Amino acid sequence: MRAIRIAGLGLVAFLLASCSGQTDVEGAARAAGTAGTTTAPAVPAATVAFAPSDQLSPKDPIVVKASGGTLQAVKVVNPQTGNSVAGDLSPDKTTWTSSDHLRYGATYQVVATAVNQAGMPTEQRGEVHTLKPAGVATPSLFQPASGDFGVGLVIGLKFDHDIADKATVEKSFKVTSSPEQDGGWYWVNKHEVHFRPKDYWKAGSTVKLETTTFGMPIGGGLYGGPDVSATYKVHDSWIAKADGKTHQITAYHNGQLVKTAPISMGKTADTPPRGPTPTFNGTHTVLAKVDHTIMDSCTYGVCEGDPGYYKAPENWDVRISNDGEFMHENLKTVGVQGSDNVSNGCLNMNTENAKWFFDNFNVGDVVEVTNSGGPQLAIDNGHGDWAISWSDWQAGSALRG
Structure with a gap:
């Protein structure tokens, strides 16, 4: 036949x-x-x-x-x-x-x-x-597909193409949480979108993200690539509050004060050779941590031979921004911790206090910085999402435009 x-x-x-x-x-x-x-x-x-x-x-x-x-x-x-x-x-x-x-x-x-x-x-x-589109926009997860995170967890997606029809794409996303919490999407740029609740996630929450853009026309001749999904667990609430005026950091576990320690934040004085290096104001979250690292000023352009160059070992390092801000041990500033801000932007502590924060704070846990004298932490500088007001966050949705 x-x-x-x-x-x-x-x-x-x-x-x-x-x-x-x-x-x-x-x-x-x-x-x-x-x-x-x-x-x-x-x-x-x-x-x-x-x-x-x-x-x-x-x-x-x-x-x-x-x-x-x-x-x-x-x-x-x-x-x-x-x-x-x-x-x-x-x-x-x-x-x-x-x-x-x-x-x-x-x-x-x-x-x-x-x-x-x-x-x-x-x-x-x-x-x-099957149809052959002009291009396929494939999403990737802003966070790993699973894991245990703090109440400051920010989730989201990055596409490998700019998205023309953001509203259609946003409608295809699904976020569910148990217990249920109010949240929303915010487009960081043409190809990256983040989701967070109005307030920090409730301790013990389970958060699930699913996409359904595969096979969908999303504008400009593009179609959605393979769908992704992820399930996140939120552990106990750990929130630190660092105050540049009092030069103190306090830690709260599930709302209860459990630690107070002296710190030194980034300097605001125009001190040569680099000038002011204030810590960013606003809500940070822990991005990663390592017990020992070499901090090199060449990573921000002050290299060997330049005034102010340094390359020093640091211990108990908890990263809180992409711009090189850490909570960590710094024995050179112990004498002014609790009284003056002299660092290059990090939150300096003595050995005992740095080790305590390293042991207790993990990815997604919150560090709120106030009175630092610096600008607000940007959304693309780690998880500056929480530094955006809820009304401005809602305005960043493609469905609100």
């Missing part, structure tokens, strides 16, 4: 019995009449249809249907990869539906066999073509 390529988006039936050697009913009846006997009419052959067959979204399934019989076998293969496509047969064996995600711009070869009520098989061959 020759292969037939399916065209069009509708359900196109292919009648396959016309050339399959069915009985000539009228001729048989005439012959039977001559002999004084009658013959029952032949059972019509089953027919098979594929729907749809052309420009199929890879998010939608390939559907194979049988009429006048049941499906005996269905095989769908992507000849470009050699991979078979899995599918499920309906209880009445008249419909087969693919269960795998398809690929963009692919041709799938379909071979289906149906049998009629008399058990006569009919085979149908054809092709199904």
Whole structure:
């Protein structure tokens, strides 16, 4: 039997019995009449249809249907990869539906066999073509796909293309939390979007993020890439409050004060050679920590041979911004910790206090900095999301514009 390529988006039936050697009913009846006997009419052959067959979204399934019989076998293969496509047969064996995600711009070869009520098989061959977009915008997670985080957890997505239709894309995101909490999306730029609740997450929350942009047109000829999902656990509440005026840091565990320590923040005086290096004001969150590292001023442009260059080992380092701000031990400033701000932006402590914060504060835990004399922490400088007011955060949603 020759292969037939399916065209069009509708359900196109292919009648396959016309050339399959069915009985000539009228001729048989005439012959039977001559002999004084009658013959029952032949059972019509089953027919098979594929729907749809052309420009199929890879998010939608390939559907194979049988009429006048049941499906005996269905095989769908992507000849470009050699991979078979899995599918499920309906209880009445008249419909087969693919269960795998398809690929963009692919041709799938379909071979289906149906049998009629008399058990006569009919085979149908054809092709199904998925749409080929101008480009595919693939999302990646702003945080790992799972993990244990503090109440300052910020989640989100980065796309590898700029998004033209942000509102459509945003509608396709789903964030659920247990217990339920009010939250919203904020577009950092044309390809990155963050989500946070109005207030810090409640301790013990479970937060789940899912995308459904795959196969979706998202503007500018782009379609969504493979979907991603993540589940986050929120541990106990750990919040530190660092005050540049009192030169003290206080720590709260589930709302209870558990630690007070003297600190030295970034200097605000125009001290050569670098000038003022104040700590950023606003809510920071812990990004990472390491028990020992080498801090090198060349990372911000003051390199060996320049005035003010340093390259020094530091212990109990808790990173709170991308701009090189840490809570850490600094024995050189112990004499002014609690009375003066002299650091290059970090929160300096003695060994005992630095070790305590290192042991107790983890990724997503909160460090609120006030009275530092510095500018507000920016959203792209770690997790400056919390430094944005809730009304401004809501205005950053594509659905509020």
